Amino acid sequence: MLRKVAIVAALSLAAFAAQAQAQTPRKGGTIRFTAPYGSSFASLDIHSTNRTQDEIWAKAIHRQLYNWDSVANKPVPELATSVTASPDGKVHTFKLRQDAYFHHGRQMTADDVIYTFTRMMSPKVAYPGSRYARGIKGALAYQKGEAKEIAGLKKIDDFTLEMTFDEKTDPGFGFMNSYLSIYPADEAEKDSFQSKPIGLGPYKFVEYVPGSRMVGERWEKFYKPGKPYADRIVIAIMGEAAARDVAFRNKEIDASVLGPAQYVAYKADAALSKNLLEVAEVFTRNMGMNPTFKPFADKRVRQAINHAIDTDLIIKRLVKDKAFRATSWLPASSPAYDDTLKPYAYDPEKAKALLKEAGYADGFEFEWTTSANESWGQPIVEAVIPMLAKVNIKVKVKPVEGTVLSEVVRKGEYQAYIWSNTTGPDPYEALKCFHSKTPQSQCNYVLYNNPAVDKLLDEANATDDQAKRIGLLKQVNKILLDDAPVWFFNYNKAVMAYQPWLHGLQANATELALQYYEDLWVDDSSPAK
């Protein structure tokens, strides 16, 4: 079934492409996009925030060395015309575009790239992107103040840059993140940059009304000829799903990310159902179980929980099929996804038997930390409670804010939590979270420790043979299913509703709300001027 969905998604994408070709994109008009993950942007300095909400505006204003290609499903060079790696995978030579101009009119050169990565490693300020820049040779020495510059960044000429890493690295997955956007070396140092960002993206910053919207206008010297199509882009900040629903139906916005409740309503509506874009995203929703809490140290108990919850029913009735049943950790859109795996069957009797074996025939009680999120939070927990009660497991709910969830999970101050975690696009990165050397504060939240898995992961990292790598990762994924460190709930299906006049949306599996705006265009039936 998952394959089928992936195919459907691919087909719908093809249909988009066909539609786009059939009609010549109109130049002009206004795109009215929405930022649905909160009621503000954190900052106009994209280097200082890694939240998806902020990436939504950054895609209009900024560009990085790499972009995510939604069709090929991999990162591809964007600001570079070519990237060549040395045989040992440590030295990468970037040939930069010579047609990229910052919004103040200056051409991008290798100096701007060097400036950006140097800023990232600032000794004074902690930037999220330092996680990926840290691997560059000499970056840490610079951060500690032991060096004046980063040794691994070498300018060959204005448009050629040589980047040396400490270890073998594939920079694409890291460098495609918006928080590694290339900044103009001159302008970014000015104070005004914090309130008037200047970048290389398709739209030039016009205004930002904090807590309400951001507006951009077409950047005429954008490096893709003829693009972007629309004159203006307005990104409305709308964290409230119910408010977004009204605005969308009232034709005040052109696109809206849907939650389960609205997904059903839109699917049932003759007009609205025609314009839904569905994508299997690389997020795995799961309940992590803390092995330091005695019952959860026993694999049988964890398996029992997977058996005791009628996951399919929850997905069907509560999540309204806006998700795919999870079979282990890697999602259907991952290259190492294993379609031969069978998920845990709903079987309360088997769950009881397992619990009895483990010595919990009379059950036990645990505290479940959850946020209020509708797809991976409180409503799901509420649906699970009666199911676990049938196998004598009592649940005490501990509701917390998202901020607190991410903190207590990383500190291990929980018995169980429910969260949505990125499980792609790179399958190795996703599975590395289960390496015993990965600290809990990093992403081994469930303190997973299995020497067999460690060995397989190390082998996968060492090999250059892609097929072998995928094979090894599939084995890890299979072991995880059996070990059940978490309750495997679902992989997200992201759904975006769009108005009939909006064209060119991309089925981005890493996050549907992140679109390359230069490919979007609106036809003249749009009510926006």
Add this chain to the structure above:
Amino acid sequence: MLSYLARRLIQTIPILLAVAALIFILFSVIPGSFASSLGDDGKSVLDAETMARMNRELGLSDPIYVRFARYVGQLAQFDLGVSFRTRQPVAVVIAERLWPSAQLALASMGFAIFVGVPLGFVAALRPGSLIDTGSMVLAVSGLSLPKFWLGLLLMYLFALKLGWLPSFGYGDGGLKHLLLPAVALGVSPLALLARTTRAAVLEILDADFVRTARSKGMSETRVVRWHLARNALVIVLTTVGLQFGSVIGQAVVVEKLFSWPGLGSLLIDSVSLRDLPVVQGAILTIVMIFLVINLTVDALCAAIDPRIKYT
């Protein structure tokens, strides 16, 4: 009079300090941090090292008394600090929100005054009548729905069903976008004003000086117009003053719902992102606005009613 104002102004300083201390302590023990808020969507969680560095950079790894001393030191120089998330001075972050907040507060108070005061008058002129009961029920019913719910219903009705008004956003800052949030926010001061006006009018109608005026043969309308208006105005003004400040704070829910760029939504976002300097700055600003407005109201009342004395 001037010395009175000066003394009142000086009295606000300990209040501001106490507020600063209270908020500081509350938000120091609150779980979660700015660094952890950057990973709340579970997507690209910060790595542990960057997180530790960030906490050090923002001064969060120091003990609480060190941080508090530093904060008070800043305040003494009228410096609210630097926002964790935008790295701009807090004063700048707050200044951007002041005008939209003022617009919303003015509009919602305007709505409350222009509907609430007449309702209260009408109710008071025929106490106990059906009109009285009716107008009071009407005044109170808007208040009896949670604000987020009332806001949603207004959106559905006036934006989606009737198509009269836009459902969300700031637009160009004009009246069109302002109306719905202002009504949603204005219903509780409205109920209060209607009630206060009614009580005030009833009391004054019963007071000696009105009876005297009537017995002197002044016409009913002149009685109502002159004595009533002036005396009731004082009471209404006091209520408005008290409400005005709280409306800015209460706007949290309404601003979030309508994507209105005011202080309330800044405050709630900063709380959820744990941007502590902005939380503290925003609350201090709201408190200050409240104190200043009430001071102004007191001065105004004195100008209107010479019997009010200052001691």
Add this chain to the structure above:
Amino acid sequence: MSPLIAHTDPVMDANLMNAEVPPGAEFWFGTDAQGRDIYSRVLYGARISLTVGVLSQLINTAIGVALGMSAGYWGGWWDDVVSGLTNMMLAIPSLVFALAIMAILSPGLTSLLIALGLTNWSYTCRLARASTLSLRNQGYVQAARILGYGDLRIMLTQILPNILGPIIVIGTLGMGGAVLAEAALSFLGLGIRPPFPSWGSMLSDARDQITTAPWISIFPGLAIFVTVLGLNLLGDGLRDILDPQARARTA
């Protein structure tokens, strides 16, 4: 009383196969997204919402009266302290204050009582202080003092009964306010500890289903509306009865 008239358990009797059933013979008010009987949940929700409304307001009233009356009676530095505190509480946006307390204590009934019970006493306090000031020099209070009554006894037996009327009025109005504040906190994600229902959390959870299944929100919404409206009208009525010379005051 709820268990007697409710049909089902509000938490455990969830049947996802019966999710979002419209009101009918079997489920009078329909079912919610989890397949739980809304009628039963509204009844159980009343327990929590009304408990929050009544208890938190009692706490507020107790604090307000104790501080206000003592400040008015003793005056001096204590009066200055209380006045300062009151002004501070009036000025801080109480919802944000309550939100911070909820975030620190984590959601639940006790936290709600603390968060709403500690943040809304300033009006009561002002009123109690003002009324006490006007009574302090009345003949019968002076008489009690001459008779050698202690301060505490005078406050409790001579002053309190005479200022209680308007305070009850404010308390009644405040109960409605507390029910609404609980709903607002639920909307902001920090209300009651799920899965136990309160009207506010039911309404907040149902806001996305307003088009698909309006009954999920209508009934808890109505419950809040009727309760708050009732409390407000009761307060107004009480004011007319208890306090004919109602001075202008804010609630």
